[in-house]
Amino acid sequence: MFTLANKTAIVTGGASGIGLAIAKRFIAAGARVLVADRSTVGAAVVTAMGAEFFRADVAREEQIAAMFEAAWKSFGRVDVLVNNAGIQPLGVGFEQLTGELLGRTLDVNVNGVAFGIKYAGRLLADRGRVINLASFAGMIGTPGGAAYSTSKAAVIHLTKLGAIELAPRGITVNAISPGTILTPAVTDIPDNPEIAFITRRTPLGRLGRPEEVGALAQFLASDEAAYITGQNIAIDGGLTAGWTEYDLVPPANIQDGRWVDAP
Numbered sequence: 674m675f676t677l678a679n680k681t682a683i684v685t686g687g688a689s690g691i692g693l694a695i696a697k698r699f700i701a702a703g704a705r706v707l708v709a710d711r712s713t714v715g716a717a718v719v720t721a722m723g724a725e726f727f728r729a730d731v732a733r734e735e736q737i738a739a740m741f742e743a744a745w746k747s748f749g750r751v752d753v754l755v756n757n758a759g760i761q762p763l764g765v766g767f768e769q770l771t772g773e774l775l776g777r778t779l780d781v782n783v784n785g786v787a788f789g790i791k792y793a794g795r796l797l798a799d800r801g802r803v804i805n806l807a808s809f810a811g812m813i814g815t816p817g818g819a820a821y822s823t824s825k826a827a828v829i830h831l832t833k834l835g836a837i838e839l840a841p842r843g844i845t846v847n848a849i850s851p852g853t854i855l856t857p858a859v860t861d862i863p864d865n866p867e868i869a870f871i872t873r874r875t876p877l878g879r880l881g882r883p884e885e886v887g888a889l890a891q892f893l894a895s896d897e898a899a900y901i902t903g904q905n906i907a908i909d910g911g912l913t914a915g916w917t918e919y920d921l922v923p924p925a926n927i928q929d930g931r932w933v934d935a936p
């Protein structure tokens with residue numbers, strides 16, 4: 674079940690964190706994978722696990738085109754595109770927002786996904802898959818998300834638009850919205866207060882692991898997920914299901930476990 678045998682995939686930002694876990698999972702499921710990343714720091718890890726590495730900045734349309742060209746050259750077709758590359762400038766509210774920060778965030782997180790969908794429409798095989806990494810921060814409002822959360826809300830909407838436009842070719846386009854996941858983007862911040870805060874606010878009481886996101890991506894990439902498109906699937910331990918704390922007192926109408934209507 675959920676095999677990716679004979680499939681080929683591009684994973685952007687696949688040299689670290691969630692993208693790396695997705696690439697690993699795809700390879701274990703039988704796919705051939707090209708990882709496209711702006712940084713070469715993780716290139717050796719990527720090639721050691723059997724994937725191809727291609728250097729690309731997804732903020733640049735011509736580099737997305739080059740990434741597809743490299744995958745075509747290696748594999749002769751591309752079945753799956755995972756638009757995972759992203760920057761996470763959280764903790765910056767409107768007061769501190771600059772045009773430079775907003776511009777770069779939108780260039781990477783939004784343009785990268787939009788142009789990924791554009792080239793998927795041209796170069797992905799029929800019945801292919803596009804999987805976009807959004808975020809819980811694109812679903813609910815949080816302080817300090819002026820650039821990041823805005824970009825991820827856009828990814829959720831781009832997913833719907835891409836699903837509609839690519840549907841005639843049987844290509845599905847879906848988004849994954851993780852809660853806080855233990856990747857370098859989170860763990861490299863010294864004494865990151867987000868870890869304790871999100872753990873407390875998450876009904877399942879812990880942060881997520883990159884491998885758990887990898888498993889969901891594998892399912893969405895598989896033939897079994899052919900009828901799911903235009904959706905945003907949260908994988909967040911229940912974080913966006915609601916609050917973990919809510920002080921309430923039952924009304925006087927509740928007596929001995931029954932609702933007693935007022936006279």
Ligand SMILES: NC(=O)c1ccc[n+]([C@@H]2O[C@H](COP(=O)([O-])OP(=O)(O)OC[C@H]3O[C@@H](n4cnc5c(N)ncnc54)[C@H](O)[C@@H]3O)[C@@H](O)[C@H]2O)c1
Pocket residue numbers: 685686687688689690691692709710711712715729730731732757758759760761781806807808809850851852853854855856857858859
């Ligand atoms: N970690 C979390 O808690 C979390 C939660 C929700 C959503 N996400 C999203 O998941 C995705 C992966 O996050 P992560 O935590 O694994 O991040 P990470 O920082 O560990 O890895 C991101 C990778 O993307 C690459 N990258 C960054 N900018 C790029 C660009 N312009 N072009 C190509 N590659 C680029 C980096 O070099 C790195 O290898 C991001 O889109 C992020 O917004 C993460």
